[in-house]
Amino acid sequence: MEVRPIWGLLRMLLRSVLPRQWHLVVCAGPEERSSAAAEVVAGVGVDVASADCLRLLVPTDRFSAEREKKVDDTLARLRAAMPGRLQVREMELFGTIEPLDEIVTGWVSAGRQHILLDVSTMPKKIFFPLLRLAIRSRAFATLIAIYSRPQKYAEQPLAEDPDPPLPLPLFTPAQAPPHATGGIVALGLEVLGIEDLLADGGGPNSIHVLFPIPTNPDESSRTWMFMQRLYSAAPNRFTPPRHLSPLDYGEAYSYIRSLTDSFQGHWWLAPFGPKPVSVAMAVAAIQHDWPAYYSQPTVYNPAYSVGVGREGRDLAVYGYLLVSQGQLQA
């Protein structure tokens, strides 16, 4: 039986690991699922000694008022779930990474060993570097990433006005990067800007695509459409897609291992698409110093998702055991 990273419903995962004192990290977004992880954790009754809550500051746009109100509501729910333990830290979404470094350093000096990191409503621009700082520090015995699936997506677009695809913070290439062995793109319902990268003559010769299994025809159509367009733009560069579950961090990581022949060479990653898959790409990139590119939206619609999904009687809140007993589970 092969070894696979452990993941599953957070409620069950927390009950399946040795009891310990946890430190929870969340991001206060405008969506209802921003507080789902904290509520599940509180419900399970594990010992959460402290909690950091990031509140992201973004430039004013036409959604600001509505978004701020919803973020306030999230904070209220978070405070109710973590009474007396929640520390709110404001951070510029488009600022430097210093605050994240300070946060991680703070955990280390406060002796926090076991981290629960909720990435559900944390932009990739934030959780990618945060993961890197945390994992590279080697200071934590346990690190569980958490992802909450929404009940459904609203009709409006999530976000607008993306930057062109640029390296994520702390995932920039070296000055004269080695020739890329290949690329891995995780598709989502938006893959903005990859064609631009290709048009400028950039990107590797051979690009593998990770295709999340859709759960409805609309998602299926859109994702295939993106695949077809990428393929059409550069038929000699894209290999037929690899399919995987949008929630299966372990499978994504396993694919990356096999695509790269056990992490040989220098790979170029573009983690669009589902967050659990992105987490797998982040871990691979952290271990092997690979760059990761992403088109960061600059305006977020506060009404983009509704509720929290369910899995049977449970909330669809999943935990991914990334680090256990100080070892990266990969």
Add this chain to the structure above:
Amino acid sequence: MEIEAKSRRLAEMIQSWAGEEDGNADLARYTLIEYLAKYHFDDYEPCLAPPQPFMARLWDWLTNVQDSATRRSLFALLDHLIYFNRNQFHTLYRTAFSSRIRPWLFDHTRQLVDAPGFEAAFDQVLARTWFCPVTDSMRINAFYHANRLSNVRYRPDWYSLAKFGDEQKLSAYLGPGGEYERLVLLEDFVGTGRQMRTAAEFAANLPSAPAVLLVPLLSLGDAAAVGEALALAFPRLSYAPVVVLDSTSQIRPTAAASDLPWQVSARELVEELHPRVKGERVSLMPFGYGDCGALASMYSNTPNNSLPLLHHDSLTWNALLPRTARV
């Protein structure tokens, strides 16, 4: 008409639509479908031998009707089709294991995952777990291979066992002193849940009262109610679907408030075409088994819960995804 000629004629027809008002949308759809035919649809087993490529079948399907407006409506329906290819199924087998089965087994391991000795304890629990299909349409072998599970001698489908199985023998085999302690029942596609319920009830009612985990890989929303009711009725039974297709994968016979505009027009189309579709099979219902009206198919076959206009071959109708029916 030979196969290549059909593909050509299809392309010409779509190109002739280019001049119509929304004709360019048809062109774009065609480009996508042409790609999907190659990388997605063409592993459809019922049409592999003799080879009947998707694009040729598409020509036959669209030309079931004469007028171009109806052809274009049929063509547009494909935007809403969801199809799972062989590779995607392979992923589903593995995801079923990682995300549904393994956590359930952790519970049975009664050890914490990061405690020493956990791996050995888990392996023992796994060894005493029997993975079986609900019906014979589930490729249980493939599931075993995909997850690199040791092969087992017997893998009966429990829908058949419910009819013919010996409860005593089974209880001896699947129970505290038997070969296995617990049962995982997998199914590739669950529509109404009728077969799943039959199999699950039989298993859960065995004198040995084994723990049962029901894992449909693909299921319609209708099946959820059945699964959850089973889980309530039997304390040792758990229901854990992998992918649940939402209401946009179905066209129901009666209108609902949540219907999207395309579903309304699709309903009309289904009803209008049904006399041609059913042909000589007078008892065939327009919205498929259980009136599910699913727009879903998979590489191994198209479920009978899907719209007959997709899968039914008759004297007056060529199917797009012809179904291999259980006789």
Add this chain to the structure above:
Amino acid sequence: MALHVNPFAELYVGETVPPSDFVRLFSPFLVEHASLLFQRGNVVLTGVQGSGKTMLLSLLRPSIRLAFHKAKTPFPVPEAHSHFISAGISLRNSGVMSFGQRAFEKDAAAAHEVTPLYFADYLNYALVLDLLASLQLLTEDENAKVAEQVGLSTSVETQNRFAAEVAADPCWLGALDGVETVDEMKLRLASRIEAYLSFLQFNSSVIPQGLASSKTAAGIPVSITAKALRNSGVAGKDVNVFVRIDQYEELDSIRRLPNSLGVSFREIINRILGMRDPHVFYRVGARRHAWRANLRMYGAEGVLEDQREYEEVDLEEILRRKENLKTFLFMRFAADVTRRRLLHAGYQCDLDGKKLLRALFPRTRPEEKARMCLRGADGALQRRAIGVDENWPPQWQESVLENGRTDPLLARLQSAWIAQQLARGQLPAAPPKVKAAQGWTREYWRKERVPQALMQLAAAAGQRMIWVGYSDIEALAGGNILVYASIAKSIWAAWLRTAEQRPNDADLRVPSFDARVQAAGIEEASLDWFRKVAEKPRGGTRKKFIDIVARRLVTQMLDDRAMSYPGHYGFSLADDEVEREPKVKKWLREASDVGDLVEVVHTTKERDRRSRRKYYMQPALSPFLKIPAVHVKEPLYVHVETVVSWLAEAEGDVRKSADRSEDERRERSQLRLF
């Protein structure tokens, strides 16, 4: 190869294609018009994506130089200008992007002061390192011939002497002390770059020792290195040293770098250009407005000036120049690109130039397009489409209907002419028999109105406009070779789908695409370009904007039965009005920079002589939007308030969720981060 291969399948020819393929596919047509690129002086090369910018800049790369040599193909740059060596930095694909991650000082104000200086130092080291890498590559043993052609010495001794001279220069503030060979220098330079990255990536907690006190001044190290190349004899006196700054506009795209660092970084580069260094010349690839938006030089008064510190080479403007239009420059460029691709794909291609394009894409005359539109239309529809008015004098009605039986285009034009004459009270009693008196046949009057007439006929018949023939394709390409290639690709794909496959027949002849195939391919390409609009920054709103504006203009043009305003599928704004509305100004500049709108300065018809610019949708969108592509006559004159309202509608529109068509709903569920 050949058979059933689409020669345009792989649209993007970049660094990833094998150099031998690059050489075969590279079309030298623009080289002559961008010859400044290979001469002394700073050059800013502007153009949208697909204008040929990237390919031209690639000619400066040593790897491409070597590729031509290996392929035994003459280097497309004239010999007199081919003595150069270059270094470059790709802003997106390098460590430069790390600079926004970490502050060099705790205090924000101090960080803002000092970060650009570190950036400049980093840039200096990276460029010199790349220059050394280029030098070593070009002077490798196997490349001796190229080295000789360029004018470089392969002598290791000479090169080491050069390295020592560079290292000794005081500009390094001692950082390169003791270096005696090129290899040693490379190591030292790389090590400093690594130290920066280590700090910026939070791999080290403090700024490495010595970095702060030995920051080099922007542009100086490259300058002294270039000078030393010639002084030491490594490079001949006439060898130019160029520096490529790729993706300059990326700095502008990162609008959100902390403390406006993006601005500072741009100004550092501007400052370097401002030095007007006689030893090294910079080549910056940028978008037109993005470049002109900020010409300030870091830490200096004044701004860069075109023709003084640099020359701007605007590829779009080159292709639009009258003399180039007269010599059909774009057509010859497109024909050359096509021929190369055909040969590369294995086709036999005996034709070139205009003949090739006309053979591939034979035209359909406008009269025939009109007939095709109305094919199958009944009498009533024909009448409506042509626009016969029962209030007209019967003889005129008859004349129009008579013409309409065989030539609906002529009939539509005639109807419009009648309407115009009636409005002036000048309609003759009966249709003149003499052709010269038939105003609707007069050359320029007719030519200006043919596009609008076809538009109206198609709309009346419930059809889309028909686009066929090389002239239509060139109009749609709008001077952009990438658009041309994508249209050619779609047409070829449409043809491959319907062409009979004859496996035993080695048919390597170039095909000729019939009208149906061309029309289908063009429609598909146009839809694709419309989709692409949404994929760029602010693309969602821009797509809505284009849709809103196009629909307004189309409605007006369809209602204009007298065809008095045949040019109203573009709009014109007075510059001073735009100045009043910075948001609109920025919006229009950006749309033009990314190529979604075409902006042209034009002379006003008004007596006020205010300077104006006219805007058209990107021509490739015309089939999708159902508007003509050729620009004739005057556009619609609007006030800036109108554009403000269009923009507001586009922005507001993105939020609405009710009453949406299915397609729009799907289009909008684009950006999901899960």
